Structure formats: structure tokens, C-alpha cells
Amino acid sequence: MPLTAAQFTSPYFSLYSKAKQLHWDPADVDLSADRAQWAMIKREHAGERYDEQILRLTSLFYEGEESVTRTLAPFCSAVSRAGLGVDKELFLTTQLYEEAKHFDFFARYFAEVFEVDGAITRQYITPAPQAVLIADLEEVTERLRRAEGRDRIIPVFAESVTHYMGVVEAMLARTGYVGAHDALATRGWLPGLQEGFRLVKRDEGRHVTFGMRCIAELTAERPELREVVSATFERHLPNVLATVAEFDYPQPLVDIDKLSAYALAQYQRFAAAAGLGGEVLSEAEYAEEGDR
Amino acid sequence: MSAVAHRPFTPEWAAAFQDAIEADMTYRELAAKWTWPVALVLDAAPELGYPDAVAVELTLDRGRCHGAVIRHTDAVTAPFVLRAPYATWKLVMRGELDPLAGVTRGRIGVKGSLATLMMHARSASALCACARAVPTRFPDES
Ligand SMILES: [Fe+2]
Numbered sequence: 001m002p003l004t005a006a007q008f009t010s011p012y013f014s015l016y017s018k019a020k021q022l023h024w025d026p027a028d029v030d031l032s033a034d035r036a037q038w039a040m041i042k043r044e045h046a047g048e049r050y051d052e053q054i055l056r057l058t059s060l061f062y063e064g065e066e067s068v069t070r071t072l073a074p075f076c077s078a079v080s081r082a083g084l085g086v087d088k089e090l091f092l093t094t095q096l097y098e099e100a101k102h103f104d105f106f107a108r109y110f111a112e113v114f115e116v117d118g119a120i121t122r123q124y125i126t127p128a129p130q131a132v133l134i135a136d137l138e139e140v141t142e143r144l145r146r147a148e149g150r151d152r153i154i155p156v157f158a159e160s161v162t163h164y165m166g167v168v169e170a171m172l173a174r175t176g177y178v179g180a181h182d183a184l185a186t187r188g189w190l191p192g193l194q195e196g197f198r199l200v201k202r203d204e205g206r207h208v209t210f211g212m213r214c215i216a217e218l219t220a221e222r223p224e225l226r227e228v229v230s231a232t233f234e235r236h237l238p239n240v241l242a243t244v245a246e247f248d249y250p251q252p253l254v255d256i257d258k259l260s261a262y263a264l265a266q267y268q269r270f271a272a273a274a275g276l277g278g279e280v281l282s283e284a285e286y287a288e289e290g291d292r
Numbered sequence: 293m294s295a296v297a298h299r300p301f302t303p304e305w306a307a308a309f310q311d312a313i314e315a316d317m318t319y320r321e322l323a324a325k326w327t328w329p330v331a332l333v334l335d336a337a338p339e340l341g342y343p344d345a346v347a348v349e350l351t352l353d354r355g356r357c358h359g360a361v362i363r364h365t366d367a368v369t370a371p372f373v374l375r376a377p378y379a380t381w382k383l384v385m386r387g388e389l390d391p392l393a394g395v396t397r398g399r400i401g402v403k404g405s406l407a408t409l410m411m412h413a414r415s416a417s418a419l420c421a422c423a424r425a426v427p428t429r430f431p432d433e434s
Pocket residue numbers: 065068098099102173200204
């Protein structure tokens with residue numbers, strides 16, 4: 001299918017172009033200072049359980065990035081089968097590559113800095129993140145993979161976009177990266193991990209913007225899909241909150257109130273894009289997401 | 293608004309809470325789209341004079357509060373119920389804990405649509421902020 005003139009200048013195409021400009025390689029992130037610092041954190045801050053909190057946080061990112069890498073392919077195929085636009089397909093190819101790089105970054109970090117096998121992450125995956133990040137995402141994207149016919153694909157696509165880009169990427173990933181980056185930056189800890197968080201967070205901004213754009217477009221054309229968006233958030237919000245609450249340590253590494261407020265704001269923006277808040281997002285608000 | 297301080301979750305306190313909500317223009321503006329009754333439930337705390345759980349049910353509609361009634365929890369019909377122990381409500385009433393942070397930390401239980409409640413987070417916070425204006429005599433301090 002050709003790329004039409006309108007698609008060539010569409011917001012999806014410009015997100016794709018931005019992805020090409022902001023290319024980075026996980027192998028280039030300098031981790032040389034992190035190993036000694038990690039040893040110091042384990043030695044001097046075991047009382048605050050900062051080492052455990054950092055491992056819990058990065059384990060969620062590791063598992064989450066692996067899960068989104070595995071579950072994105074059905075989106076590309078569904079967009080193509082439902083004829084939703086080549087510009088969206090182009091963008092999704094960059095996202096698939098980026099999710100693989102995010103997973104790659106954490107795999108490298110676990111091996112080179114934590115010096116543990118990635119399998120250690122499993123012990124931090126409690127039922128709430130297991131459901132929202134992994135099992136439920138697999139379930140909906142498997143339905144997306146099997147859906148046939150435009151009218152069947154589109155509602156499952158809306159549900160999948162809400163879960164993947166709205167719940168997992170906007171509410172959990174972006175929120176987690178912002179909170180984690182701040183927590184390390186204020187202490188001056190683990191500069192390589194900070195840099196990884198910054199780069200991943202910037203990519204996630206585009207992924208979330210893509211999701212908000214898709215949802216805004218789909219719900220404008222088919223207002224009945226608002227119910228799908230709303231029901232999807234309703235279903236997963238308890239697990240999102242339970243996941244955030246796991247970082248409510250007696251001496252928390254991350255500022256949990258700020259984290260909650262940020263997750264909430266992400267939800268409200270996504271819901272507003274779906275027309276659920278009665279407000280429509282301005283162009284500036286979309287742009288802000290994609291550029292940061 | 294009465295200057296006499298009342299014990300929280302008593303009829304006199306509920307009436308003063310209603311007055312405070314009605315008088316709060318920030319709340320009226322932020323809650324312009326909120327159209328559902330809300331019940332706040334206090335867990336039983338016999339040592340503080342609350343032998344059973346007790347609810348204050350607020351008839352809220354677009355920034356107004358048309359009623360604030362103390363009820364037995366079985367009689368609550370509001371579609372949104374926020375429930376917490378005494379110590380948590382005290383923090384909220386003094387403005388030391390944002391109600392939504394209480395929800396996200398699992399300190400406040402929610403019955404009703406979380407998606408709707410979170411869409412209106414600022415109005416929920418503003419509602420609880422009204423409780424700060426109510427002269428309150430906390431039973432663990434007297
Ligand atoms: Fe990612």
C-alpha cells in the first residue's frame with residue numbers, strides 16, 4: 001500500500017521521523033562508574049534497603065520491556081489488516097526496534113553492573129505487575145493477533161492500545177522512569193543507569209503520543225469505543241496502583257506521592273485524548289510528549 | 293459555620309462539613325463535573341468511641357453539597373465509597389495526606405469506579421480539603 005501525501009505529513013510520520021533522528025545504542029551507554037557505586041549502595045545503604053528498591057524497580061523495567069517487545073508485533077499486523085494507515089505501520093517498526101533496545105539495555109545492566117542473571121527479576125514480579133505488565137497484555141495482544149475483519153480488529157486494537165500505550169507505557173513505564181531518574185539524579189547515583197532511564201523515557205514519550213493519537217482518532221470516528229477505553233482502564237487501575245504501592249518503603253527511594261500524581265496525570269491525559277474527560281488535548285500537549 | 297469543635301463522623305460535624313463544602317468556591321469550581329453522592333467510611337475504633345464503622349454520606353452535585361448524613365455502613369447507597377481507619381482520616385482532614393495518595397498507597401479503600409474517581413482527582417482532593425475548614429475535636433487528642 002502506498003504512503004499517501006497526507007500520511008507523509010501526518011503526526012504518525014513525524015513521530016517516525018523523530019525516532020530516526022533520536023537514535024541511540026544501548027551498547028554506547030557508559031556504565032564504567034556504576035559498578036563501584038552499586039557496591040557502595042549495597043554496603044552503605046542496606047539499612048534503607050535502597051539496593052533492594054533499585055533491584056525491584058529495574059526488575060519491573062526489565063520484565064516490562066521484555067513483555068512489550070514480545071507483544072508489539074500483533075499491532076503492526078493489525079494496523080495493516082484493518083487498513084489503518086502505512087504511516088502508523090512505519091512508526092510501529094521504530095517502536096518495535098526501540099522496545100528491543102530497552103530490553104537490551106536492562107539485560108546489559110544486570111549482567112555488567114548488578115552482575116546477576118536476568119532470572120533474578122522474577123522474584124520481584126508479584127501478582128499485580130505480573131497481571132498488568134505480562135499476563136493480561138499477552139492475553140489482549142493474542143486476541144488482537146487472531147481478530148479477523150476490520151470491524152472486529154478495531155475494537156480489540158483500541159483495547160490493546162489503551163492497555164499497552166495507556167496503562168503500561170504511560171501510567172507505569174514513563175512514570176517509573178521519571179521517578180527513578182529523579183531518585184538517582186538527586187543522589188548522584190549510578191550515572192549509567194540514569195542515562196539509560198533518560199534515553200528510554202524519551203522513546204516512551206513518542207510511544208505514548210502514538211497511542212494517544214490513535215485513541216483520539218479511533219474514538220472520534222467511533223464514539224462507542226470510548227466505553228472500551230474506559231473499561232480497560234477500570235480493569236487495570238487496581239493493579240497499577242498496587243504496583244506503585246510496592247515502592248512505599250519505610251525509607252522510600254522514589255517520591256511515591258509525586259509518582260502517584262504523575263501516573264494519575266498520565267491517565268487523565270490519555271482519557272482526555274479518548275474524549276472521556278470532556279476536554280480535547282491541544283497540539284502543544286501532544287508535542288510535549290513526543291519531544292521530551 | 294459553627295466555631296464549636298465537633299468529633300468527626302458525628303451529625304454536628306457532618307453538618308459543619310456540609311457548610312464548609314458549600315462555602316468553598318475552589319471546590320465548587322473544581323467539582324463542576326462531579327455528579328455522584330460519596331460516602332466516607334470510618335472503620336470501627338471502639339477505643340476512640342466508634343464501636344462500629346460509621347459513614348458520612350454526602351449528596352454532591354456539580355460543586356454543591358445538598359446533604360451530609362451520618363449513616364450505618366449498611367445503609368450507604370452512594371456509588372462511591374472511600375473507607376479508611378481513624379488515623380488515615382485524621383491525616384486527610386488535617387491536609388497531611390492527599391486522598392488520592394491515600395488511595396494509591398492502599399491506605400484508603402475505594403468502592404466504585406476507580407477510573408471515574410481518578411478522572412476527578414482534583415475535585416476529590418478539594419472535597420477533602422474542605423474538611424480542614426471544619427473545627428474538629430479529634431478524640432485521640434482530648
Ligand atoms: Fe520501552
